[in-house]
Amino acid sequence: MHDDLISQLVASKRTVDRHAEMVREAMLKGRPLKGSELAQINESASERLILRNQAYEYFSKSFYLVEGRIKKDFTLSDEELKELMFGLSVAVTLFDTTLYTYYKFHDNPKIRRLLNEKDSAYRREGNTFEQSVKGIFSLTNSIYLQRAIKIYTLFYVERRILIDDPELAYAHKIIQASFLYNNFKNRKTSGTIHDYFRIIGTRIKINAQAKSDFFNYIANSILYNGSRLFGNIVGGFQKRRGLLYRDPKFLSRVTSALRPMDVLLEKTPFRLTDNFIPGFWGHAAIYIGTKEDLEELGIWENELVQKYSKEISKGKFIVEALRDKVQMNTLDHFSDIDDFSLIRTRVEFTNAEKAEHILRALSHVGKKYDFSFDVETGDTIVCSELHYRTFIDINFNTTPYIGRSTISVDQVAEQGKTGMPFEPVMMYLNGKEVDSDTIQQTYDSVLEPLLYDLIAPESYIEA
Numbered sequence: 001m002h003d004d005l006i007s008q009l010v011a012s013k014r015t016v017d018r019h020a021e022m023v024r025e026a027m028l029k030g031r032p033l034k035g036s037e038l039a040q041i042n043e044s045a046s047e048r049l050i051l052r053n054q055a056y057e058y059f060s061k062s063f064y065l066v067e068g069r070i071k072k073d074f075t076l077s078d079e080e081l082k083e084l085m086f087g088l089s090v091a092v093t094l095f096d097t098t099l100y101t102y103y104k105f106h107d108n109p110k111i112r113r114l115l116n117e118k119d120s121a122y123r124r125e126g127n128t129f130e131q132s133v134k135g136i137f138s139l140t141n142s143i144y145l146q147r148a149i150k151i152y153t154l155f156y157v158e159r160r161i162l163i164d165d166p167e168l169a170y171a172h173k174i175i176q177a178s179f180l181y182n183n184f185k186n187r188k189t190s191g192t193i194h195d196y197f198r199i200i201g202t203r204i205k206i207n208a209q210a211k212s213d214f215f216n217y218i219a220n221s222i223l224y225n226g227s228r229l230f231g232n233i234v235g236g237f238q239k240r241r242g243l244l245y246r247d248p249k250f251l252s253r254v255t256s257a258l259r260p261m262d263v264l265l266e267k268t269p270f271r272l273t274d275n276f277i278p279g280f281w282g283h284a285a286i287y288i289g290t291k292e293d294l295e296e297l298g299i300w301e302n303e304l305v306q307k308y309s310k311e312i313s314k315g316k317f318i319v320e321a322l323r324d325k326v327q328m329n330t331l332d333h334f335s336d337i338d339d340f341s342l343i344r345t346r347v348e349f350t351n352a353e354k355a356e357h358i359l360r361a362l363s364h365v366g367k368k369y370d371f372s373f374d375v376e377t378g379d380t381i382v383c384s385e386l387h388y389r390t391f392i393d394i395n396f397n398t399t400p401y402i403g404r405s406t407i408s409v410d411q412v413a414e415q416g417k418t419g420m421p422f423e424p425v426m427m428y429l430n431g432k433e434v435d436s437d438t439i440q441q442t443y444d445s446v447l448e449p450l451l452y453d454l455i456a457p458e459s460y461i462e463a
Contacts, residue, residue: 316330
């Protein structure tokens with residue numbers, strides 16, 4: 001357990017380097033992080049939190065050895081010395097890697113925001129990164145380190161007790177190489193390690209940066225709430241029902257053709273919101289499959305799938321982001337439309353890939369609608385962003401707008417054009433099915449080039 005924790009903590013530094021460089025390159029090129037990059041950063045952040053908790057649990061077991069003040073006649077057994085040194089070596093490695101991550105990530109506003117943002121898909125609460133660093137550099141931990149180092153120095157370094165033990169020699173090597181240990185050892189000022197933590201500015205910088213993030217949050221909230229008000233005002237206006245609404249022939253035709261991870265596109269010109277959406281298509285959704293499909297893929301018993309098993313059993317196979325939240329709906333509910341297209345990957349996913357994508361799509365269910373239309377936000381999402389965060393290996397086009405990057409439905413749909421990763425399998429225009437021989441040509445023709453940067457994304461409001 002000791003060696004494994006040390007190895008994982010050291011390896012986490014390489015991951016931090018890779019992700020810091022990834023973000024730096026994206027910022028230099030003026031592009032948003034891709035779906036795959038966002039997934040990597042978020043998954044690694046979750047893994048680091050688990051690793052942090054494991055490391056903390058490991059070395060906190062030796063807290064009892066340093067609870068009291070260390071007196072002149074203080075002594076401990078050989079086994080207690082081993083326990084303390086193993087715990088100390090894990091502790092200093094955790095603090096070193098935490099400090100390393102802090103310096104790599106904290107001064108980068110993009111990655112700091114990502115790590116501090118709440119994201120239910122990764123079961124992460126808000127301010128996780130900030131609170132994690134503060135928790136590691138707590139008074140309790142600093143007192144433990146101060147006293148553990150004193151005991152280690154007295155019994156192992158000076159008195160050389162158990163100096164020939166190979167396991168302790170490894171722990172000793174780790175402690176001696178620690179940045180934290182060496183900087184504290186070489187300090188000439190008096191005080192505790194906790195004073196040292198304050199001297200290096202961890203808490204000061206975190207608190208100052210938190211204020212900056214708060215003001216950015218307020219600015220984004222104004223934009224978010226303004227777009228939300230606009231969306232709620234126009235979202236309720238609908239002249240009539242769609243030409244395909246509950247059409248039995250249409251429902252039967254689509255149901256028989258659907259496969260897990262198909263993308264559904266629709267247009268509703270009879271809704272006021274449709275007039276404000278750039279391009280041709282107005283909404284996109286994802287079909288995840290029936291209970292039988294999920295059983296065949298081996299994920300029906302998965303915890304996340306079971307969370308929505310009642311909805312799936314009721315025929316709610318479609319995941320979509322509507323004006324209130326990301327939700328699951330039936331094809332019958334989706335059918336209130338005039339125009340429709342079903343697109344799917346030209347190269348079929350393996351079962352493992354399908355399962356992975358389905359779980360990723362389901363992980364976003366329940367998230368609020370993203371009225372700031374930012375592809376990099378975590379716990380708010382629109383229909384086009386749902387695809388950006390689900391099909392993470394697809395290189396979607398995005399549009400820069402007032403310091404953020406947005407993605408329209410047509411920028412999702414263009415992945416189905418000739419030569420792109422998806423292909424149109426079925427298409428309806430004005431309630432009539434397009435002939436199979438002309439689907440690709442017709443599909444391409446409706447996606448005329450669009451100057452996305454001339455259209456404010458605040459208008460991308462689903463019904």
